[in-house]
Amino acid sequence: MRLVRVATCNLNQWSLDFAGNLERICCSIARAREAGARYRLGPELEVSGYGCEDHFLEPDTFVHSWEVIAEIIARGYTDDILVDLGAPVLHRHVAYNCRVLLLNRRILLIRPKLALADDGNYRESRWFTAWPANGRRALEKYPLPDCVRQVAAGAQAETLFGEALLDIGGVVVASETCEELFTPDAPHIRYSLNGCDIIGNGSGSHHNLRKLNQRIDLLRSATAKGGGAYLYANQQGCDGGRLYYDGCALICINGEIVAQASQFSIADEVEVITATIDLDEITAYRIAIASRGVQAASTAPVPRIDAAGRSVSLRHEDIAGRIDGMPTGCAFSPAFIGDASQRAVPASVDPSERSFRLVLSDGEQLQYMPSQPVPVRLLSAEEEIAYGPACWLWDYLRRSGASGFFLPLSGGADSSATATIVASMCRLVAVEAQQRNDHVIREARRILGLGTDAELTENAADAYIPRDAHEFASRILHTAYMRSENSSRATRERAAQLAKEIGAYHLDLPIDAVVAAVLSVFTLVAGERPRFRVQGGSAVENAALQNIQARIRMVLSYLFAQLLPWARGHGQRTLLVLGSANVDEALRGYLTKYDASSADINPIGGISKHDLRRFLLWAVHELGFETLQQVVEAPPTAELEPITGEYVQTDEADMGMTYAELTVYGRLRKIGRCGPVSMYERLSRLWKAHLSPSQVAEKVKFFFRMYSVNRHKMTVLTPSVHCENYSPEDNRFDLRPFLYNIRWPWQFRQIDALTSKVATAASERDALPSERDCHANLAQIAGASP
Numbered sequence: 001m002r003l004v005r006v007a008t009c010n011l012n013q014w015s016l017d018f019a020g021n022l023e024r025i026c027c028s029i030a031r032a033r034e035a036g037a038r039y040r041l042g043p044e045l046e047v048s049g050y051g052c053e054d055h056f057l058e059p060d061t062f063v064h065s066w067e068v069i070a071e072i073i074a075r076g077y078t079d080d081i082l083v084d085l086g087a088p089v090l091h092r093h094v095a096y097n098c099r100v101l102l103l104n105r106r107i108l109l110i111r112p113k114l115a116l117a118d119d120g121n122y123r124e125s126r127w128f129t130a131w132p133a134n135g136r137r138a139l140e141k142y143p144l145p146d147c148v149r150q151v152a153a154g155a156q157a158e159t160l161f162g163e164a165l166l167d168i169g170g171v172v173v174a175s176e177t178c179e180e181l182f183t184p185d186a187p188h189i190r191y192s193l194n195g196c197d198i199i200g201n202g203s204g205s206h207h208n209l210r211k212l213n214q215r216i217d218l219l220r221s222a223t224a225k226g227g228g229a230y231l232y233a234n235q236q237g238c239d240g241g242r243l244y245y246d247g248c249a250l251i252c253i254n255g256e257i258v259a260q261a262s263q264f265s266i267a268d269e270v271e272v273i274t275a276t277i278d279l280d281e282i283t284a285y286r287i288a289i290a291s292r293g294v295q296a297a298s299t300a301p302v303p304r305i306d307a308a309g310r311s312v313s314l315r316h317e318d319i320a321g322r323i324d325g326m327p328t329g330c331a332f333s334p335a336f337i338g339d340a341s342q343r344a345v346p347a348s349v350d351p352s353e354r355s356f357r358l359v360l361s362d363g364e365q366l367q368y369m370p371s372q373p374v375p376v377r378l379l380s381a382e383e384e385i386a387y388g389p390a391c392w393l394w395d396y397l398r399r400s401g402a403s404g405f406f407l408p409l410s411g412g413a414d415s416s417a418t419a420t421i422v423a424s425m426c427r428l429v430a431v432e433a434q435q436r437n438d439h440v441i442r443e444a445r446r447i448l449g450l451g452t453d454a455e456l457t458e459n460a461a462d463a464y465i466p467r468d469a470h471e472f473a474s475r476i477l478h479t480a481y482m483r484s485e486n487s488s489r490a491t492r493e494r495a496a497q498l499a500k501e502i503g504a505y506h507l508d509l510p511i512d513a514v515v516a517a518v519l520s521v522f523t524l525v526a527g528e529r530p531r532f533r534v535q536g537g538s539a540v541e542n543a544a545l546q547n548i549q550a551r552i553r554m555v556l557s558y559l560f561a562q563l564l565p566w567a568r569g570h571g572q573r574t575l576l577v578l579g580s581a582n583v584d585e586a587l588r589g590y591l592t593k594y595d596a597s598s599a600d601i602n603p604i605g606g607i608s609k610h611d612l613r614r615f616l617l618w619a620v621h622e623l624g625f626e627t628l629q630q631v632v633e634a635p636p637t638a639e640l641e642p643i644t645g646e647y648v649q650t651d652e653a654d655m656g657m658t659y660a661e662l663t664v665y666g667r668l669r670k671i672g673r674c675g676p677v678s679m680y681e682r683l684s685r686l687w688k689a690h691l692s693p694s695q696v697a698e699k700v701k702f703f704f705r706m707y708s709v710n711r712h713k714m715t716v717l718t719p720s721v722h723c724e725n726y727s728p729e730d731n732r733f734d735l736r737p738f739l740y741n742i743r744w745p746w747q748f749r750q751i752d753a754l755t756s757k758v759a760t761a762a763s764e765r766d767a768l769p770s771e772r773d774c775h776a777n778l779a780q781i782a783g784a785s786p
């Protein structure tokens with residue numbers, strides 16, 4: 001048996017927080033080492049934080065990253081453990097997204113990312129350049145910065161830069177970075193065919209509802225077809241932007257998951273998982289796959305670096321093989337061709353340096369059993385909604401300097417869902433606090449301004465510890481029902497009841513006097529008094545009278561968020577205003593620009609109405625908030641128009657479409673990449689059973705008209721945690737113009753032409769003999785009456 005102990009992790013890094021990132025990395029290495037691991041993998045760009053974005057255009061970011069790496073070396077964190085770090089690196093004035101592999105105070109290799117992530121939320125090629133894959137560019141010398149030379153073993157002056165495998169005493173290790181796993185020609189296939197035993201993938205991969213499955217399938221297939229061990233590390237939490245990175249570090253051996261870290265957790269900023277790999281099992285697995293043998297025998301070699309001894313050198317046979325098998329036009333840098341002694345990196349060797357083995361010694365082997373498959377934990381979409389945005393909110397709150405949240409709570413589904421997500425966050429905090437999680441308790445105290453870290457040691461007898469979710473919510477969450485003359489008693493009571501169930505500090509405040517005051521200014525100046533439609537007013541008057549109520553709520557929300565902590569005697573602290581517009585409303589533009597849907601952050605802005613309803617029903621049972629049952633059963637309404645005997649305002653009637661239809665449009669527009677014409681073509685087939693082609697045409701045209709009329713609202717959409725692939729969020733995810741020709745003349749004409757073509761075809765079909773006619777003919781021939 002040849003056993004190797006390995007570790008990977010979830011890290012809660014924060015972009016540009018070099019000091020914090022350094023400590024979390026060191027902590028993860030220490031934990032890996034304590035668990036007996038000799039290889040530690042970390043997330044993508046963990047040194048700087050993944051989400052630095054345009055800060056990757058600043059040389060400072062690269063310099064600070066090297067300073068952090070030097071500090072890791074100097075503190076001895078690379079002694080006796082292979083450390084695979086994610087960091088941005090400049091090479092010959094080009095920025096690369098890299099893995100930096102360190103061992104015993106030496107940098108063995110800098111391995112740049114080969115396939116950058118550039119779709120959806122990702123824009124890596126704005127900051128980085130992809131390294132040409134597959135040996136199209138040779139390994140090159142990389143001169144190390146002074147800060148690293150000063151602390152590296154033997155004052156190492158340079159290392160290798162490029163794509164290579166590390167051979168550590170016969171155990172072969174390679175790095176792959178995030179998106180590369182998702183590509184059709186993934187590097188791990190070549191590495192595996194080259195006999196690589198362990199592949200580490202450092203990722204910065206965001207949460208999306210129902211996505212984890214895909215990641216796990218990719219990992220399994222990476223090792224099921226060709227054998228081997230695959231480690232996956234990920235960022236966990238909010239690192240300063242709209243994404244929640246959902247951790248879930250994994251270890252997979254020969255197609256089976258043997259270790260899985262948490263997907264949603266606030267418990268710790270560092271979570272390390274380990275596994276014991278039996279290398280002989282990998283060999284046995286591979287030998288048995290004859291077809292793999294055939295492909296492995298003819299695969300182009302990937303350069304190997306002999307990294308176990310005292311110096312770093314390229315293996316002669318690998319270089320020779322590589323050159324022989326290389327397509328014309330590709331060549332290694334001359335520095336590495338020729339005599340083996342010339343190829344070794346000329347680093348003088350620290351005499352204290354020990355030789356290193358990844359494989360455990362005979363004595364150590366007795367301590368560990370090879371890791372066995374574990375059942376994979378996959379959550380339902382409802383659970384993902386309960387925990388993903390809740391964990392994002394926690395990171396956001398504790399890093400923002402605010403002391404809680406203010407939420408305009410209408411008693412409708414959306415703001416109730418926002419309140420419920422905050423309650424879920426409070427529950428996560430309370431559970432950790434009751435288990436005496438020091439880190440969470442300190443963060444809770446800091447948020448609430450209950451003393452500094454130094455004053456509030458764990459032992460202080462009277463120091464605050466969140467007792468339960470209800471108690472913590474009473475300090476963190478402030479809700480307000482802001483009633484107007486159009487509000488109903490039912491929504492008012494539901495808001496109050498839900499706030500009580502959650503424990504929120506709830507207010508009930510009238511806004512009519514403020515609305516009347518604003519309107520009186522208008523009337524005074526303009527000399528006209530607008531009326532609602534039910535009172536005989538025009539559409540424009542009707543909309544203006546609704547919008548002023550909605551906007552006054554926003555103004556009051558900010559006032560209360562600023563002053564409530566002061567009014568409650570909680571000092572000079574402020575609250576973050578929460579918004580509650582869902583993905584479907586945003587898509588249709590069914591919201592008032594700069595009303596209470598505009599806020600500081602919005603936990604549900606990436607979630608569809610359909611999923612939110614399912615989540616609320618889940619919360620009735622799982623969180624015990626019974627009021628949510630009534631919330632779900634009530635028809636969604638804005639309550640901005642007067643209710644009369646004949647008229648009650650509802651969202652779906654107002655919007656001219658149902659939420660279910662909106663989800664279909666949303667998916668086709670974004671995920672299906674449909675313009676108006678192809679959406680019409682798809683829907684005229686999909687909805688054929690209950691709608692005529694001209695009805696479908698009207699619906700599609702109406703959707704595109706409303707979408708384009710309101711697209712400008714997406715430019716000021718409250719930042720929300722990304723959860724849904726059809727989000728219309730304009731700033732990072734769904735980049736589109738916001739001034740459209742809302743008549744879509746070219747496209748709509750084609751839809752009309754297609755509709756009339758279908759109608760003509762149908763009437764021609766009607767003219768053709770039908771099955772019924774055939775039966776009649778047959779019956780006539782047979783002499784029977786039809």
Ligand SMILES: Nc1ncnc2c1ncn2[C@@H]1O[C@H](COP(=O)(O)OP(=O)(O)OC[C@H]2O[C@@H]([n+]3cccc(C(=O)O)c3)[C@H](O)[C@@H]2O)[C@@H](O)[C@H]1O
Pocket residue numbers: 543546547550585589590591592593594595637638640651654709712738739
């Ligand atoms: N192309 C363009 N580029 C940039 N800005 C543009 C623009 N076109 C209009 N605008 C601006 O946008 C304004 C129109 O938008 P806005 O003021 O929002 O008003 P508008 O979209 O006309 O009305 C809001 C709609 O949302 C409904 N609503 C209100 C409140 C709550 C809810 C709910 O979610 O339940 C729904 C309400 O019933 C109404 O149908 C214009 O006055 C103009 O200032």
Ligand SMILES: Nc1ncnc2c1ncn2[C@@H]1O[C@H](COP(=O)(O)OP(=O)(O)OP(=O)(O)O)[C@@H](O)[C@H]1O
Pocket residue numbers: 407408409410411412413414415416480481482483484487550553579580581582585590591595596597636637638639
């Ligand atoms: N009576 C009210 N009291 C407090 N806040 C309100 C009230 N009416 C609306 N709001 C706030 O304004 C936001 C937008 O109002 P809108 O009528 O569009 O609600 P919505 O998006 O359908 O959400 P909900 O389902 O929560 O009513 C709401 O999410 C809520 O935060």
Ligand SMILES: NC(=O)CC[C@H](N)C(=O)O
Pocket residue numbers: 044116117122177178179180182203204205206
């Ligand atoms: N950072 C990356 O390369 C991430 C891209 C990848 N498609 C993901 O969503 O996980």
